[in-house]
Amino acid sequence: MTDVAARLPLILTELRLPTIKRLWGALAAQSNKEGWPAERFLAAVMEHELAERETRRLERHRLESQLLPGKLLSSFDFTTVPTVSKAHVTALVESDGWIEQGANLLLFGPPGVGKSHLVCAIGNGLIDRGYRVHFTRTSDLVQRLQVARREMRLPAEIAKLDRFDLLILDDLSYVRRDQAETSVLFELIAARYERKSLAITANQPFSGWDQVFPEVAMTLAAVDRLVHHSTIFELNVESYRRRVAKSGQAPASEKSTTKKD
Known part of the structure; x- marks a missing residue:
């Protein structure tokens, strides 16, 4: 050697180029054997490094x-939810205009119809396109923000969430205004x-949101x-679990622990 x-x-360790460190020997041998020009060899090792960095980045963001x-x-079985267009959903994933504008997604329907899945x-589609996404149950996030308010750091805690292009709040309807300081959600x-964009799933329409926020005016302002x-x-279709029960099949919950709603 x-x-x-x-x-x-x-050198490659110091430069934090782990992929090139792993592959350069084999690529150098191939380059010497086939008589590559220097620029081809350099491009080859750099392309491998970039590809693996992108893979690692997606894994971290996922x-x-x-x-x-x-x-x-x-x-996702779009045939069971005729009110939702697959083309429309695909367009949302492939178009970044709404994310750049801080627009929102709101998904309504009874439990078990696939809101959380959708x-x-x-x-997941947005992560593949380079965006950062975070999913949380609304009640869990409200508790986190309540703690931050009590500790006088609510603005800082909300600012931390700015790193996510899309913040998904699941099951907003389960938050109740009798919980202390639910105004943190507003x-x-x-x-x-x-x-910055929000995506919210809820079992109740807007008319039921007065049970979430402590004041009617706050409810109207949030909506x-x-x-x-x-x-x-x-x-607004029949629950997946109810359809399965009617068909006489074993419910998915017995086959998998993943959440349908």
């Missing part, structure tokens, strides 16, 4: 998103208005901000 070859692993596992567009599928909505720039999906 030449001195240069011996030094290369150390992990931090906390999206429900296995919820992809390819596994919104997670959209989230502060989050107001802070992201026209800047106004959410609807101003939004796409709304109504999934």
